[in-house]
Amino acid sequence: MKGGRVVVIGGGPAGLLATGRAAERGALAVLLEKNAAPGKKLLLSGKGRCNLTSSEEDTDLFLSKYGRNGRFLYSVFSRFGPAETISFFESIGVELKEERGKRIFPAAGGAPGVLDALRRYAVGAGAEIRCENEALDLVLREGRVRSVLTKDGEIEGDAFIICTGGKSFPRTGSTGDGYRFARRAGHTVVPPVPALCPVRTAERWPETCHGLTLRNVSLSLRRNGKVTTSRFGELLLTHFGLSGPIAMDMSKEIAAALESGGGELVIDLKPALTHQVLTKRIRRDLDRLSGKHLKEALGGLLPSGLISAVIMKSPIPEQKLVNDIGNREVGELAALLKAFQLTPTGLLGFNWAVVTSGGVAIDEIDPGTMRSKIVENLFFAGEVIDIDGPTGGFNLQMCWSTGHQAGESAAVYAKSLPRR
Ligand SMILES: Cc1cc2nc3c(=O)[nH]c(=O)nc-3n(C[C@H](O)[C@H](O)[C@H](O)COP(=O)(O)OP(=O)(O)OC[C@H]3O[C@@H](n4cnc5c(N)ncnc54)[C@H](O)[C@@H]3O)c2cc1C
Numbered sequence: 001m002k003g004g005r006v007v008v009i010g011g012g013p014a015g016l017l018a019t020g021r022a023a024e025r026g027a028l029a030v031l032l033e034k035n036a037a038p039g040k041k042l043l044l045s046g047k048g049r050c051n052l053t054s055s056e057e058d059t060d061l062f063l064s065k066y067g068r069n070g071r072f073l074y075s076v077f078s079r080f081g082p083a084e085t086i087s088f089f090e091s092i093g094v095e096l097k098e099e100r101g102k103r104i105f106p107a108a109g110g111a112p113g114v115l116d117a118l119r120r121y122a123v124g125a126g127a128e129i130r131c132e133n134e135a136l137d138l139v140l141r142e143g144r145v146r147s148v149l150t151k152d153g154e155i156e157g158d159a160f161i162i163c164t165g166g167k168s169f170p171r172t173g174s175t176g177d178g179y180r181f182a183r184r185a186g187h188t189v190v191p192p193v194p195a196l197c198p199v200r201t202a203e204r205w206p207e208t209c210h211g212l213t214l215r216n217v218s219l220s221l222r223r224n225g226k227v228t229t230s231r232f233g234e235l236l237l238t239h240f241g242l243s244g245p246i247a248m249d250m251s252k253e254i255a256a257a258l259e260s261g262g263g264e265l266v267i268d269l270k271p272a273l274t275h276q277v278l279t280k281r282i283r284r285d286l287d288r289l290s291g292k293h294l295k296e297a298l299g300g301l302l303p304s305g306l307i308s309a310v311i312m313k314s315p316i317p318e319q320k321l322v323n324d325i326g327n328r329e330v331g332e333l334a335a336l337l338k339a340f341q342l343t344p345t346g347l348l349g350f351n352w353a354v355v356t357s358g359g360v361a362i363d364e365i366d367p368g369t370m371r372s373k374i375v376e377n378l379f380f381a382g383e384v385i386d387i388d389g390p391t392g393g394f395n396l397q398m399c400w401s402t403g404h405q406a407g408e409s410a411a412v413y414a415k416s417l418p419r420r
Helices: 013-024 040-048 059-064 067-080 082-091 110-124 177-184 245-259 275-288 294-300 304-313 327-338 394-416
Strands: 005-009 028-032 096-099 103-106 128-130 137-141 144-150 153-156 159-162 189-195 199-201 213-223 226-237 241-243 264-268 340-342 344-347 355-360 378-380
Touching (some): 005 013, 005 177, 013 159, 013 394, 040 110, 059 067, 067 082, 067 394, 082 096, 082 394, 110 128, 137 177, 159 177, 159 394, 177 189, 177 355, 199 245, 213 245, 226 245, 241 245, 245 344, 275 327, 294 304, 304 327
Parallel strands (some): 005 028, 005 159, 028 128, 159 378
Antiparallel strands (some): 096 103, 137 144, 199 241, 199 344, 213 226, 264 340
């Protein structure tokens, strides 16, 4: 028989798993979602394909992806980490497959299939999902949460889980309400900033290459002449500057650099070749194409969409015939391809950030239970907590692990209370 009422606020990945787990553990679980349906952001994940975790097996390496705060997840990962997540999804009918870079996706059905399975899991365990039910505030009395205020009145419970997400992509419903609720309960909120976000640059040339994806390039952030961080992979050129996995993954460090005096971005278009090897390769291409212009000679080396931008920045005049290009100029061209510079001016903001960095301070949450250290019947899960990771399934994994634990702990707590 069910007993103890758990109220979950927010029907994203963390909230859906927390609700299902609380119901499965015997609580009366109610999920409040302000949209007409849960999981609006989940449906956008992985461009609709949902990269739901990573197959990285080394827990220390996995947790290091979340930066300094990753250790906070150690305990929940030991109970419901990536391996348990994979088994869980398979047990609820979502067959999975691994793709390049240890990324795990549903084998079929994409994000809608994942959402559907989660919903069925929660409802099947006996939970109630109430949509178009926005939590307006928490009502606290004598150091405990009594109820959630909604436009239809107060919803009472024994335990409460905040799963309202961050502030990124607010059109999906994640508008930062959970930070307000956490502050109301006495929690510290580390100021939220956009992360995994496209980057604006001062230069206009990326606009001429809008939509062009550069593969196998490296991007470095340089400060005072020193490289402070770099990434290798895919970069997307856009009308405002840079997007794509490596620029987005670096956006947090770029924002921090801008806060403290700025920096410059350097694209190495040929990271696999040394300057010397690249110089020889260009010389060889030019020698083969005697009588042609530089533009035609670069076709074998660069994507066609990028050639005009390279020529614009190159020291060699566009109309010069390849036979007239000297070795010094070839060396300069190779140097340009190895260090194409851009000046970052800011991030595109919360509207386009994949995740939020910052949130409810982790030292005020018990890492073993996800319970507030301030209010005994309050729990947190998902992006509302001050933890974020890179692309590759790390952000959803954090939601699954914390959601599962918060649902479990809230149910155990709610059921342990004497019946009213
Ligand atoms: C475009 C895009 C692609 C992404 N792709 C991936 C990916 O492939 N892999 C990956 O790991 N991560 C990905 N992410 C990140 C991932 O989607 C998020 O980290 C994750 O959705 C956070 O889950 P959450 O449950 O904490 O919050 P959210 O998903 O933000 O859900 C919060 C829910 O709470 C509801 N809510 C908010 N306030 C209230 C309130 N006051 N009352 C009631 N309900 C409320 C919202 O409507 C929302 O439904 C992507 C994000 C974006 C934007």
